[in-house]
Amino acid sequence: MTALEATSSGEQRGEVNPKRWIALTVILVAAFMDMLDSTILNVAIPSIRNDLDAGYADIQWVTAGYQLAFALLLILGGRLGDIYGRKRIFQIGVAGFTLASLAAAVSVDPNMLIVSRLAQGGFASIMVPQVLAIIHVSFPPEERAKAFGMFGTVAGLAALTGLSLGGLLVEWNLFGLEWRLVFLINVPVGLFGLILGQTSIVESKAPVPLRLDIIGAILAAVTLFLLVFPLIQGRELGWPAWGFVLLALTPVALFVFLRQQRARTRKDGSPLVALNLFRLRSFSSALGVQLAFNIGVGVFFLSWSLYMQVGLGWSPIHAGLTSLPFCIATFITSALSYAVLAAKMGRKLLQLGAVLVLLGLGSYIWVVQHYGSGATSWQMALPLALFGLGFGMVMSPIPDMATSEAPMKDAGSASGLVNTNQQLGFAIGTALVSVIFFGALGGNASDNAREASAQLRQDLAAVSVTGQSADRIVDYFVQCTSDQAKEKDWTVQAPSCAKVPTELSSNKSAAQVYADTGKHTNALTFADTFAHSLRWFIGGMVLTLLLTFLLPRKNAAHGKSEAGAEWKAAAETS
Template identity: 50%
Template sequence: MTSTEPTSSEPLKPTAGDRRRWFALAIVMTAAFMDLVDVTIVNIAIPSIQENEGASDSQIQWITAGYALAFAAGLITGGRLGDIHGRKRLFLIGIGGFTVASALCGFAANPEMLVASRILQGAMAALMVPQVLSIVHATFPAHERGKVFGLFGAVVGLGAVSGPLLGALLTEWNLFGLEWRPIFLINLPVGIAGLILGIRFITESKAPKALKLDLVGVALVVVALLMLLYPLTRGRELDWPLWGYLSMAGSLVVFAALVAYERRKAARDGSPLIELSLFKVKSFAAGIAVQTAFGVVLGIFFLVWTLYLQVGLGWRPLRAGLTGVPFSIAVSLAAGLSVQQLVPRFGRKVLQAGALVMAVGVLLYLWEAERYGLGIASWQMALPLAVMGAGMGLIIAPLTDVILSEVPREHSGSASGLLNTVQQMGNALGLGLVSVVFFGVIDDNLRPTQVGPAFADAFQYALVWVAALMTAIFLLMFALPKRPALRGGGADPEHGTEAEKKPEFAS
């Protein structure tokens, strides 16, 4: 999720007796829930899509990575457009476009159309999602926002648990013979209702002094990411051609050009896409690395885990979805405990403990996968998944606030938006790396009897990478503040909105 650049929001002077704001809240919360579920619902259906549509490994990666890339590239832009043109207007455009893109995904005639539709869906989510907390801040008085943010936490927990299960059920039921397609088509009635009700109940707001949109900065970010991710995703399939290495090296040049341009942009008119002065704050610079690495972990694990369960072990989608329930429950419980009790008392140590606990869970999973082989049962996975979920919960809920705790208040919106953007970019990078750490160790010409063992071995290899990344994250966290002052739920209304604290479990 993201936020807008800190600006002076136009107060709407909401009154306690105005019931319309609660209808508006229900609408934007439903949209946030729809986005979160859509992120988690797709992974469980990936093997079904591959089997029924004949999608290649790289296309499977792009079905998830394309959404994450478009979402990441558009987050800050979407928030800025809401400030300039009106948050209600951008929210309605976003939810309408998201609904249309969902229909295109559901009726995709081939894998190429599905990938393109997923990229459009991610772009529309980037217009819709940043407006959610901006609308809350503009609609609710300060004394009611605590209750509102509590409701958002419940929505996050519900989405984390229900997404994989809903995806499994819709795929398993094969409604009207549509196979995997209902996972996208279910968004249609929800999106249409949100659009109609949003027109009636959401009140328009915008920032009268919004900064200009940095289109060149947006273009440079997208080009750099494509130059890095496209060769990573297609490299194995194309036998790692020379142009792929040149493209990945060239992405570093484009990133350098982005930094130089943003520095000049800030000096010229004070409206860069990325506020480079933020990197002078040591804890924020380290936090960017932590958030990116954490996004890579999520991108790698959830995709290879789904392929391992359904292709390697041959499990049905519903069994795979139910197997993940201990993970989702542990995330929700640990997240609440972390924010409310542990971090205020123990500070940074809680996040570092979370990184180590998650690494232990990964290693425990690796040990069990190796010990039990293809005969492993769902109940045997429950412990490592619960340990991993607990570790993630300790990290994911307070992470953004901890990283932002030493950032100047006037830059909290920009910093939070950037953090959430790099997590999505890390997610897309992780999905691209799946071709190296998972498909890269699988032979292209497997006999049917070799598929299960090959996928199981590749899963174990990927887990080693995940454990190594979690160890690196633990070390990077030493640069975070020891006793952060959590801001809990958003920037001061005088300084705009802070990013929505919604964990993105996968894309």
Template identity: 45%
Template sequence: MTHTAETTETAKPAAGTTENPAAPDPSRRKWIALAVVLLAAFLDNVDSTIVTVALPSIQEDLGADYATAQWTLAGYALAFAVFLITGGRLGDIFGRKKLFITGVIGFTLASVVCGVAATPGVLVGGRLAQGVMAALMVPQVMSVIMTTFDQKEWVVAFSMMGAVLGLGGVSGPLLGGVLTDLDVMGLGWRAVFLINIPFGVIAVALALWCLPESKSEQAPKLDVPGVALITVAALGLMFPLVQGREQGWPVWMFVMMGAALLLLVPFALYQRRRHEKDGSALIPPTLFKHRSFTAGVFVVMLAFSGITSFFLVLTYQMQLGLGWSAIRTALVTVAFPIGITATFQIAWRKGTANGRAFVALGTSIMAVGTLLMILLTHTQGQDLTWYQVAGAELVVGLGMGLCSPILTNVVLGDVPQQDAGAGSGVVNALIQFGTATGIAVVGVIFFSLSGSGGGSRAERFSDATAVTLWYNVGVFALVALLSPLLPGRKDGAAEKSGSGADAPAGAAADRLVPDPA
């Protein structure tokens, strides 16, 4: 997750929040503090990218079904999405250092649970716990940077953050492939989780020593009922999508999905009432007074539903369909973040001036890259080469690099400055929810097709890949068509979003780059 999606409604001083951090430390300690929080962001980014390439091995070793594979990815993103905004508020209320350390400790312990899991249920439970702990840990990264450094130093700090997250996007898949195939210390796939332990210990030790404490004197209250309602609704929608195929789609699952959607009505009414009462709604309803924001969050969810699911399909196609090793799969997948890197700076520098055009162009290129993958699968079948798959992934990455860095800022284009922090937190949470939903929907299509029909397993996986990827083509094309609904060019848009909004946009994109690896 991803990146990373760390903006909360109170992370920015510009949002009207009174902060009481220690004055920026002129010594080297604050730069060590930056390294500590970036280590945590790196952990989160790598952990969301390292797992996908190991999924086939995990499934085989645990005797798990395809639903477990979906939960392993979607469960992390779903838990992260539900608790992201609350994690930021907890830091504002109780202290960002405390919440950061709590999140890192919890994330590390959850990694241990995943690494020693003997059953699919324990693994999924560990992944859900990782997502919750990441939601406590990651929001503090942005807040710590903005309360520890002065504005002149933000550019350097955020540039370093972008570099670290980019490194995580590239190294995650490679680590996943290497650790799985080399069977380090006989651990196999378990090493992709247990590798977090030493980094977690180092992060906690350094945070205790050098991380400054800060909190908000005007932080909004926790919206516990709101979190409960949205959690029930999200699980009610996600559970049938993931488990439906395994259980034969009983009627009660469709009833559950319908009830989950209906639950959004009382959630929205409660959010309005709470916002009017004390302004502490989990999702401020005033954001949706801006039609461009409402359209924008839908576009964002749609776009990210196509990214991770694209790589979920390709990972299984490469390993189970084509018989490639985890290392080979990982090396091929690196073409995607390379593509992002090639165009990222273009969008970052020029995208603010005409964000809608960059979103339309980027997603159109992503659709073309996915079409190329479908064509290659149809024409080459089992003779697909690594450079053909890498070429298609490179094209998708080039498109992603053009739209992802500025997508959050574009969506926030019409949102008033005082609401920009809250809006950015909502957008980043919905990015994670879109990711989880895409994995669930595409998993239903792909695993149903690959598990039925005649022919060899390799033929079934190739056919399933060629059919399923049309979902991703449709998603990317639809986002391009909907891009005119996003806010147009506005003078000073970049300044309004500020560093706090800029960073998460790119971070969220980088973070999700290889969730699919």
């Protein structure tokens, strides 16, 4: 079995690509483009809403449409590389993603932007799986650790750039383009990847000819749709009954898919998913750790964004700069994890990372509850730094651990499954925010409003508002605060908030007292709810820590393995 197929230029099979480090730069640039796009858009949403007159449902599809298309096609995208050539599929994905980004940037209405985002997600799903697959087949095991370490570094850099650069681009409004720069930034990056990738990446595919499993691709997409769509859109649609029906049908669809994959394996050995991968302890256990961790991460990031921007009222750029300790710490440990630490520590690296995440989350709960509505970015720095250090130690090694023993003919399939598993974890975590965060938000708002009513009454008395007038304002405050927290869209005013007492509309001093109390109560409500979400994440991290004990003690990439033997045999067969 050889590591690489002969290229069109006549390079020998099994030959190590002399330009592999340049090729790594190209594919990491593409990975950076995808990761950047997943973070940079969040801060541009208000600008998109205003410029395109987009409704709440439109904005949801701008974000969810990308996630849905990406998740549904990732497994297929990975297998396409095994069959038709990873370089070819990668280049198609980069070209398509770049064009879709340009289309998004010039969108004139919400519908055009939604279609462009769907196209972005679709092309990303065939581009991203090739990144891990090309690393896996282009580098011998002794070099693969450094390559994956650089991949982790790029992930940290993308998070750092996306959260801060997005806010700056929208805030500066360069050339009057506002949010459009968020998408335009992908165009020069994509062109760079296309040009340099054509000459540096060596074509590779499965050594044994494979056929495209169209039926398997359809069944996989249906199975993922039944699971992901209700999770992404459930809260926005009011958790309809048919959503739970789709979720209940997911195990049935999965059973049918697995039966079809086994039959396809017996028939011609060309299934969409190489089920033999799950017999590898390194692969199946790494996927379990990855899924549990990413579910918690999905809960954290959305809850965190809501706490800072809606609860504390911070601007996007303020929230982005607050994330710098997390991003810098993630950048550092992602770079060091596989370049330095993994060979010595093995699974202990992930266990140390999980402990650091737990320390970061626990200290963040203390900061949120101790400082309440007065919490500052500086007070959050240490918890975020601890979280970031652990985040890099857990996230960075997983792709290599999962694919280290995968046969090279199934590198694309393994990569597609790793990426799909990651997206699935994020989707489940984001959906759980509807239950964990929003489920507690209304109750916390009611409790905090009632507790603040006594102080509100005293402050109103200080501006000469007493008696029945004060009663009407306090009753209105408690009802409006509670109802507004239960609204799905904060731009939509709760009906109870529309009936403003005349005492507020005619008395500026009373209105100012009311506004100050409302701001303070809102911050406390989101702080309590964010702390509630962090406790759930802590539970998920304990599970993640326990699952790490299922991993092999040492990564196969750093020792003797079938992958290493495969590379040695390939080198001797040129």
